[in-house]
Amino acid sequence: MTATAERHRVVIVGSGFGGLFAAKRLRRAAVDVTLIARTTHHLFQPLLYQVATGILSEGEIAPTTREILKRQRNARVLLGDVTEIDVAARTVASQAPTGTTLTPYDSLIVAAGSTQSYFGNDRFAEFAPGMKSIDDALELRGRIFDAFELAELASDPDEIDRWLTFVVVGAGATGVEMAGQISELARRTLPGDFRSIDPATARVVLLDAADAVLGNFGDKLSDKAFRQLRRIKVDVQLGATVVDLDATGIEVEDRDGTRRRIPSMCKIWAAGVAASPLGRQLAEQTGAATDRAGRVHVEPDCSLPGHPEVFVVGDMMAEQPGVAQVAIQAGRYAAGQIRRRTRGRAAGKPFAYYDKGSMATVSRFHAVASIKRLQFAGFIAWLMWLALHLFYIVGFKSRVTTLLHWSVSFVGRGRSERTTTQQQVYARRAIEQVGRT
Amino acid sequence: MTATAERHRVVIVGSGFGGLFAAKRLRRAAVDVTLIARTTHHLFQPLLYQVATGILSEGEIAPTTREILKRQRNARVLLGDVTEIDVAARTVASQAPTGTTLTPYDSLIVAAGSTQSYFGNDRFAEFAPGMKSIDDALELRGRIFDAFELAELASDPDEIDRWLTFVVVGAGATGVEMAGQISELARRTLPGDFRSIDPATARVVLLDAADAVLGNFGDKLSDKAFRQLRRIKVDVQLGATVVDLDATGIEVEDRDGTRRRIPSMCKIWAAGVAASPLGRQLAEQTGAATDRAGRVHVEPDCSLPGHPEVFVVGDMMAEQPGVAQVAIQAGRYAAGQIRRRTRGRAAGKPFAYYDKGSMATVSRFHAVASIKRLQFAGFIAWLMWLALHLFYIVGFKSRVTTLLHWSVSFVGRGRSERTTTQQQVYARRAIEQVGRT
Numbered sequence: 057m058t059a060t061a062e063r064h065r066v067v068i069v070g071s072g073f074g075g076l077f078a079a080k081r082l083r084r085a086a087v088d089v090t091l092i093a094r095t096t097h098h099l100f101q102p103l104l105y106q107v108a109t110g111i112l113s114e115g116e117i118a119p120t121t122r123e124i125l126k127r128q129r130n131a132r133v134l135l136g137d138v139t140e141i142d143v144a145a146r147t148v149a150s151q152a153p154t155g156t157t158l159t160p161y162d163s164l165i166v167a168a169g170s171t172q173s174y175f176g177n178d179r180f181a182e183f184a185p186g187m188k189s190i191d192d193a194l195e196l197r198g199r200i201f202d203a204f205e206l207a208e209l210a211s212d213p214d215e216i217d218r219w220l221t222f223v224v225v226g227a228g229a230t231g232v233e234m235a236g237q238i239s240e241l242a243r244r245t246l247p248g249d250f251r252s253i254d255p256a257t258a259r260v261v262l263l264d265a266a267d268a269v270l271g272n273f274g275d276k277l278s279d280k281a282f283r284q285l286r287r288i289k290v291d292v293q294l295g296a297t298v299v300d301l302d303a304t305g306i307e308v309e310d311r312d313g314t315r316r317r318i319p320s321m322c323k324i325w326a327a328g329v330a331a332s333p334l335g336r337q338l339a340e341q342t343g344a345a346t347d348r349a350g351r352v353h354v355e356p357d358c359s360l361p362g363h364p365e366v367f368v369v370g371d372m373m374a375e376q377p378g379v380a381q382v383a384i385q386a387g388r389y390a391a392g393q394i395r396r397r398t399r400g401r402a403a404g405k406p407f408a409y410y411d412k413g414s415m416a417t418v419s420r421f422h423a424v425a426s427i428k429r430l431q432f433a434g435f436i437a438w439l440m441w442l443a444l445h446l447f448y449i450v451g452f453k454s455r456v457t458t459l460l461h462w463s464v465s466f467v468g469r470g471r472s473e474r475t476t477t478q479q480q481v482y483a484r485r486a487i488e489q490v491g492r493t
Numbered sequence: 494m495t496a497t498a499e500r501h502r503v504v505i506v507g508s509g510f511g512g513l514f515a516a517k518r519l520r521r522a523a524v525d526v527t528l529i530a531r532t533t534h535h536l537f538q539p540l541l542y543q544v545a546t547g548i549l550s551e552g553e554i555a556p557t558t559r560e561i562l563k564r565q566r567n568a569r570v571l572l573g574d575v576t577e578i579d580v581a582a583r584t585v586a587s588q589a590p591t592g593t594t595l596t597p598y599d600s601l602i603v604a605a606g607s608t609q610s611y612f613g614n615d616r617f618a619e620f621a622p623g624m625k626s627i628d629d630a631l632e633l634r635g636r637i638f639d640a641f642e643l644a645e646l647a648s649d650p651d652e653i654d655r656w657l658t659f660v661v662v663g664a665g666a667t668g669v670e671m672a673g674q675i676s677e678l679a680r681r682t683l684p685g686d687f688r689s690i691d692p693a694t695a696r697v698v699l700l701d702a703a704d705a706v707l708g709n710f711g712d713k714l715s716d717k718a719f720r721q722l723r724r725i726k727v728d729v730q731l732g733a734t735v736v737d738l739d740a741t742g743i744e745v746e747d748r749d750g751t752r753r754r755i756p757s758m759c760k761i762w763a764a765g766v767a768a769s770p771l772g773r774q775l776a777e778q779t780g781a782a783t784d785r786a787g788r789v790h791v792e793p794d795c796s797l798p799g800h801p802e803v804f805v806v807g808d809m810m811a812e813q814p815g816v817a818q819v820a821i822q823a824g825r826y827a828a829g830q831i832r833r834r835t836r837g838r839a840a841g842k843p844f845a846y847y848d849k850g851s852m853a854t855v856s857r858f859h860a861v862a863s864i865k866r867l868q869f870a871g872f873i874a875w876l877m878w879l880a881l882h883l884f885y886i887v888g889f890k891s892r893v894t895t896l897l898h899w900s901v902s903f904v905g906r907g908r909s910e911r912t913t914t915q916q917q918v919y920a921r922r923a924i925e926q927v928g929r930t
Contacts, residue, residue, distance in 0.1 A: 096912075113910060115910035120911045190914055209591045251569040457898070470560075473552035475533075
């Protein structure tokens, strides 16, 4: 390592797509990179639903960030929950069990991502976990598999129905993939495992207040996805707004104003997202504007108004879709801008998101893909999804085990990662007790 | 399925080696088997240390019990924590979030295993988790990997030392394997990942009150294991009794009466075990004797004195070593006895444990194995360990991914399953706060 005293210090907040790709882009730059993140892993979020439904292990989609950056000698990784960014003092404060760490920066890339939003109803979280973290996925794995276990134990038909009704709120890519997988789990993997219940009778409800599933894929693909969901017995209910949610069910209001209750023990929230609170914190200090989801209106070069040394990228940026590609491209772009400056070059062109397209898997062998003006649905789109995801999964060994787990689940009917912990069983117990009072 | 009304009802408590192998042995018997267990998985406990140290995923060592018994049509699996066995009424009461289930039996096999014992100091559990469940292994995975993360953040040399000192209490097979793996993790996998600390300087202390490691393997193998542990830099301290334990360290008393403190944030308890409390409950009802660990003195046919229809097997049996083979053999034996009776045959010979031998892995490519009068140490013993464990792992797909993960870790230096959850980080945080007051 070269002397570091006078090198330009780049601090990156977050180990998601934005933060990780920014760090990698600085590999050959004459800067010192410090990446601070709340978790020790880089999460491949698009496959979280496969951890929740027992196909993949958490290690396969969440390799350790410091292992990925091991050979990048100008980068260091620190565990810490960033609680305060002081843009005047140019410091980042992060919390860990060892205390508070204050890290000074010359340039800063804030890529802290987003969390689930319950649109002001935070108490929903206990009854309907989101799909944003490994903790969420393992918690949901526990709830989904336990629901079948508990249905097997129950004797009251209404209770059995409640355990075997799964409600997914939000018909975007995450909701569609989750609903599709639960349905396939119930219909392909679990039959034969139980003696009292028939898992294939499980009902998977996919709710959205909007009129279409996968709205952003356009009418044609949205329609194809809708029909495929129906084919695999997902009960898609559109124009249905969630008005309340508790341990044993969910209240929805249809477009005509009727309110009804869907009894269900296992609810999954894949509806809204809110940017990391660091967005509002930065905005308050600089007068930058934020949107309703707390995302920051940045300058054309992704920097904070009045602070060219602070970049905000990924899910925290307003006016951009909250997808992995935006985070990757903006992270790389911000890193490129920093690199230009440290080399004394002029600023580059404004950031422009290059839309490589979107994909969502509806079921095994069936996906939809929208790439520029081309639209694919069915098996071809699924093969594209397979190739792309295998390509993006970090590391050879993960690719091999992942391919094997996919063969087991898609060609066969098995699921290798169904193990749940007692912690989750106990959580479930507490929730059920709430439902009983 | 045939009519079940008049079939002999066998209830099995526990999904460990004893319970699972008993259930399988009854595959062709004209009985109805109900297996009741607290977890939904069968745990391959001998490899728990590999989940804790990031080599294997939990799914690889804990397949779902009902999936294993899927094709055994006379068996059903129920999730439930057995709280009461009434030998007079011949019923088993189990708790689940759906309420209490009362299951009547004609024959009962109690194979509820053992839990960690802190010899009356239950408050140690918070600071030094045991090695008995998937929850334990994932909790320890979080603590072990976090310790390196937090050492990287710390600046005080004493604090760094505390984070980089790992103390394993108990030098039986589990303790030896755990200590060996942490040392290899620190010396083979992690170097290069950190910038401030050198993980290879981590100190792994293996403590035991006895005079030898792996005492039950005999002097020769014990000595070989001891030397191999020293070669991989494990600090073996024998004749050292734990007298106290808190968030930041452990107090030990040496044989000469000196008391000393080992500062350490990460402690692992692999010392004592206590039989499931169901053992004492059965003994109280029947006047059977129990030993100090709560294990039941059973009849020569593994039945409860005065209750030939109730069998107690595995870790809950007194006068037998607490190893997987005892549980497997006694579980099968009890099932065989039941099968004989239902066919009107005379009771078989008394149960006799056939000792197939013992094995423990000290480090990569180095194990010790004692098989009858033959003793092996080193690479040959390790190959035997490898073959045997691959053979015993349930299911083809697990074998393939496990072999791949082992290649990554033993031939290479990587570990694919290092992912920890926030739940664990928060647990750690709470513990550190205790240590700070």
